[in-house]
Amino acid sequence: MSANPSFLTRLSGWGTAPKIFFRRELLPVLADLRLAIVLLLAIAVFSISGTVVEQGQAAAFYQANYPEHPALFGFLSWKVLLTLGLDHVYRTWWFLALLILFGSSLTACTFMRQLPALRWFSRTSRKFYSQPRQFQKFALSAEFEQTSLDDVLPLLEEQRYKLFRQDDALYARKGIIGRIGPIVVHASMLLILVGAIVGALTGFVGQEMVPSGQTFQIKNILDAGPFAESQIPKDWSVKVNRFWIDYTPAGAIDQFYSDMSVLDSDGKEVKRKTIHVNEPLRYRGVTLYQADWGISAIQVRINNSPIFQLPMAQLDTGGKGGRIWGTWIPTKPDLSAGVSLIAKDLQGMLLIYDTSGKLISTVRAGMSTPVNGVTLAVKEIVGSTGLQIKADPSIPIVYAGFGLLMLGVMMSYVSHSQIWALQKDGQLYIGGLTNRAQVAFEREMLEILERLDTQKQETKAAVVV
Template sequence: MTAAVSLWHKIFATPKRYFNREVLPLLADLKLAIALLLIIAVFSIWGTVIEQGQSLQFYQNNYPEDPALFGFLTWKVLLTAGLDHVYRTWWYLGLLILFGSSLMACTFKRQLPAWKWFTRDQKLYSKPQQFRKFALSAEVPSESITPLMEQLQQRNYRIVSDEHRLYARKGIIGRLAPIVVHISMLIILIGGVVGALTGFIAQEMVPSGQTFQVNNVTDAGPWAASQVPKDWSVKVNRFWIDYLPTGEIDQFYSDMSVLDQGGTEVDRQTIHVNKPLRHKGVTLYQASWSVAAVKVKFNNSPVLELPMGELKTKGGRLWGAWLPLDPNDMSNGASLVVKDLQGLVLIYDKTGKLVSTVRKGMAVELNGIRVSIVDLVGSTGLQIKADPGVPIVYLGFGLLMLSTLMSYISHTQVWGLWQDGRLYLGGVTNRAQVGFEREFLSILDTLEVLPDRVATPSAE
């Protein structure tokens, strides 16, 4: 029975002992934490420089095999390594988890024991020579230790004392700052991992007047399906662009309504660049625009809507549509070309010759048919994101800022001893040394007698 218990102990105690002696010190090593932080920073930069979540065609065009970027970075290497979605790769998440483990190990192995040491009541000194080790110390005649205790109480020191000795401290919260820093960084890492696993990015190009649901997801975490909205949709009531007098774009806007499953409007907002629409954790950003269609009339016919497509040009963005003029021969017609939504339409015949320039609301005669340009229909380009980790990251950064403020609080400690009509006192602080020296001298001034000896740090 004893042998079985001993074997059981070896089996289960050995891994724990190995972890405590080998793994935990390695994780708590500052050099490892710094190395991991640098590696994470490098790959984060890669994720910023390299466009994330684009199509295969995009990477093939921008990262060809010949010539390869930097001599090695081709679209195959990029996709194989996951550099097209750096923040969701297993190795990047693994680095975050390893760095978080290092922070936790350092917190439990170094910071918490240090905090316990600082928060415990320090020993009371009983010998005058013990005060010589302090950076700042003094010796004054006194009838008791009470005057010193009263001065320290007025300055909000926490005091532990007996009849002839005392220990006082204040600003212990400053010693908590490193622990709060570690906790805040852990929270930020957790928020990043949550966002990578459950967030998604989508893009939609929606013509004015149409209703859509989020379908074109370009990048998503493995658990992001629950975040893609299925129980509500969005209608683009109107899209328009404001232009400067020079003809340049000033701003573009989308008036959008959020509809529930029954088609009832539950929210309505006008968005523009830097003013998104947020609904149930999903954010819709105004990202781009396009020309979707042109509305025309043939003589007195009903208004017809012809879709327009973007033309590949080197001199800027252009959109075009084919306008058939003979129902029996679709090749007989004209081309309509526009460069924006201001209403100017260029009309070319089938040979490519410019035959007319008209504006929205005007008409032109083509092959004996009166063609009226009724309107141009714009499309709003939306970038749609959901990241449940963002509130967690904000909480972490809030704590990080709080810890920065806490770190400015000085932790000051004072010891006192009364013996044979003499009062010995000394103290230390972890920062603001000049301020502590002034406070120390102020305490001495209020003891009503001049000190026989005041010791300050030597210049050696």
């Protein structure tokens, strides 16, 4: 039984059809500069929106700041923000799709235009011109009598041209690095895009408010990629040894500090550093920034009692600005009486109010005051450090991409200059072109032509003599 030849032909051709479609139809579309510009603008617009709209906040935050009535610009409400994912722009599927599509466009452009052009330049056999009419296309060319290629060679070598000769034809070039520069730029942008995708998929952002003296593990994650679980540390913790604030003579905050230790799973200190704003702690790809502060507790003594610690909570100021913390301190063992204590910082005056809301006394840390028939001594105000925690494995990739981008841009500024020469029928034809710095190239060419003309005149004079 024999197979149908036409069927076998169609079957073997079925696998090549997608390849032909991809090569002839899809690749030219992806490599289109207009598509790349549109994608780049879209990425820029959504990146700006991610900067303007606060990222990674709770739904209540967006409900309070982006109400439905009236909606911002008439349509931008909290429902629209959450539906489109504008509360976490850089991790949405559509933003990642834009990055992948833009990367595909750059890759297609590199393989369809940049690399073929580079391969063409490497094939010196295609560079030689054999007909005088080919020199007519150059804007800058000349024709000499009684001049040979041997007269041109030393002049081009002085200008650091790389020379290729084939019989009576000559090709010279320099600045080939300028042709490689755009390819390096494309590669760097692809590296940056890969870094952005890796960061969106594997990075996380967390926040912790930790009282001075306590140890914590990173658990309060605000925003994380789908594969960020491996980046969240589980085998080490951090201890806040001490938190303090430096104040200016006027009483304003100058700087706040956190002395922190990284502890391994056995509780052994493996790293210690005092951090402040713009000076974070980094460990195993996780960065802890000093971002905020608060008052977590107060240590007091009633008469001769042991020192005990009471938590303090931040109070609502009704939008009047500033922050205050308060707690209630019992002055009787049965908790039937007590006072309220208010603080606004770690060094200022503490205000004491009775149950009717009347200010009855003031006190500072390290001092005591009589209230309700007892002596209230304030030993210490315990501060808490606010930490912003980030992990982004893509940072080395992105930094390498930007470094490569700067290198590619500098390479692209190098002019790629080419000069052709042909000796035929007793005549020497010479011409050249460059891709940039046209004026400098014209001066260089004119200098070479003038020196050739001078050599010709000297040769004639020597013959006459």
